[in-house]
Amino acid sequence: MPVNEAFARASDWLLFAAVLLYAIAMLGYAGAFAFGRTARRARAEVAEQELRAEVSVLVGAGAGGPSGPVFGDGSSLTDLDRPAASPDAAPPREGAASKIGVLAVVLTCAGWALHVASVVCRGFAAHRAPWGNMYEFSSMIALIAVSAFLFTVWRYSVRDLGVFVMLPVVVYLGVAGTALYVPAGPLVPALHSYWIVIHVFAATSATGIFLVSAVVNVLFLLRERYERVLVAGGEPGSTRFAKSLPASGSLDTLSYRLAAFAFPIWTFAIIAGAIWAESAWGRYWGWDPKETWSFITWVVFACYLHARATAGWRGRRAAYLALIGFGCFVFDFYGVNIWISGLHSYAGV
């Protein structure tokens, strides 16, 4: 069946518009991060004072507390339904910076919708699942990364991280749309299988989520260094900007959660690939370079998950392992296709 040119053009333009919106949103997040800092710091101090006052009141009040359950931190069920000491808790925010931040999220959502439309149009243009070459993989990975980010914003209130997630996404889509771009077209016979939907979707999903996890990991390392400098009584110096980041503990937990969510998906992607390979090439595993690097990536992330549960390895060292794991991912998706010849070479640059 010939390529539907109208859909193909629409897909390209939609992606362009989506990248534009992402870029504007990125600027918005950057603005909110930079200008929201002073206000946020001041608020944090006030909140801390209030907390201390509250505790002293409770201690002084003795038996005369509220009539319902009183929690260990002095709060009650009638307080905000969120533990006061939770590091996830976003302080209530007002002011221009916050409004810009909200606007940035709205723009990200709009960009996401256009991005979804672009992927769908690409599929209609080529009459197949739009996951057949590196340009299409890259677009899909970025889409999953944005989805994962929007989910974490909704679930864990981490809007401040927006600029750090959107920056790689925009750069990545820029590279994908220029250096990796190929026009919509049909697939070689080896890819004519419904497993392309299952295998490639799982693989790109895992990679997109690992991308966000890696970004959070980098931020964790910066924040962790900042905290170490402070504890040692030194001057923050070059790590100063990490002051406005969430506490290292929450960043570590967030990156772990994303990785722990993506790891079973990645495992499934490898298994689905093996099942497909069994029917396409006659063996489920043959140490093809792509298979080897998927295996290496899997093992490094297994290492990371074990390291997080091992004394002396949690925190910084585990974070470095996760970043090495993500490096393996990048090599698996791009390096193997570009520099090493193997059975996955048809994935097309």
Place this chain on the structure above:
Amino acid sequence: MSLETESPDTQQLSTQPAVVVKPPSRQPPVAVARRLWRQFTSMRTALLLLALLALAAIPGSLLPQRANSPSRVALYFRKHPDLARFFDRLSLFDTFHAPWFAAIYVLLFASLVGCVIPRLRMHTRAMLRRPPAAPARLGRLPQSATWETALSPADVSDRAREALRRKRFRAYTDVGDGAAAATSTVSAEKGYLRETGNLLFHSALVVLLIGVAIGSLFGYQGQVLLTQGQTFTNAVSSYGSFKPGALINDDSLSHFKLSLDRFEATYQPDGEAKSFDAYVTSTPAGGTPTTRDIRVNHPLTFGSAKVYLIGHGYALHVVVRNARGTPVYDDTVACIPLDLQNYLSQCVVKVADTGARVAAPYTDPRTGTVYTDNADGTPITKPLQYGMLVNFAPTAALDLAHGVISTYPDTKLPRAVIGAFTGDFGYDSGIPQSVYSLDTSKATQITLPADKSVVTPGDGTAVPLTDGFTMQVDGVSQYATLQVKEDPAKLLTLIAAGLIVLGLLGSLRIRRRRLWLRATATREGRTLIEVGGLARTDADDFAREFRGLVRRLADAVPPAVKEEPGAR
């Protein structure tokens, strides 16, 4: 090897008394062995072995591997002979079959088994046992709450237990007796499936490895090339290349017969392949012949054996005639593609028996005397033999640098470029030869007329050789390369893989948490309720969950209304 529960944090959070191991003053060998074994099965060892396994796999992806591309290994040997010999001594061209690679994963799996078995026992015991008793001071736990109620302690614990069971906690009450009758506690725990998933994951990894091992012992893989019209019977001797498992013989092969009726390839205008179909007539053991179509991704199944289409190429029908015009050679030769994009291919024709002999003068290596006759006066002769190297281009074009090349994979402008040799090719040397290569070192090239060195297959051009012999390329057909693979443990491996994912989901998504409630009668005739909670893994979300649970408990056990209003 284990996940999470060995971490120091959770040990600190655990309310069970720490086990203090006293170092014995004198270590008997058993104790030393036990200590070494404990170290070997520790997480640290597992981490090290995992990291080693990842590192060890890297050369296998960067260097060509014999199992996947022997020709690229040979090329590497030609380009970097010294380096290649060094790498070969380290088995870097067979990384995944190298003893050191096997050593790493065998050690890893031994460490894993050594860790999983005791934990399996521990977990079974924990599943059968009640959650641990409440610690003395619940307020010290990471999450805690207190309130007062008018209900009696026994009532409180009954209601709380039911509320917690509704939230799928394993909850038990513990009513104190005698002096402690005024106290009643509930111990509850949830998330046992986390450890279940963890153990399932690690056990399934072991099963997966067993499945792979069975497959390589009792399975086999063979490749066969079929030109159109050829028939293949499944037996070890019929294969072009055959990789048997260690415990395989002819009887263990499934019995079936296949013949290639037609091979069809279609292409995009830009030369990308669109479809490949091998139309075959298949006859299972004791069955009737049926016509089938084998495509990429659509193998043919005979019992536990599967037949895959893994390659294709062109074959030339070559006829060699003697001076009287009688055919002395008439065969279809399969050509090996030199260029997988546009299928410029090389075909080797070996004419060993022409029925003719030619003079073969003998030069004495010491004196330099040339003898043309034997002692009895008959001339010294040897059999006349030919060897041809034919380059076939399905769509030929002339390239200044490379001569005749192909610009499209289909036969739009088929041309065969003929290089003919005569002499000694070692056909009769007794050393087995590859049908795809020709040793021309002791042969001389036959000079062909310019208009007869490039021919169109099937146009009837007779290419003159020596002694009145001629060669003709009568036509082009296509061949299919089929791979037959039998792996009796495939299903076991697949099930293990499924369990791996299931186990991972359990061990990574489920959190284990404990909750205790203590109800104590106060002097004012009320009951003081203390609740404490502890998440054994990933404690972040537990604060939120704990508040929800306390809300449930407060609904089940309503707080008493305070007499004096609070100071807030």
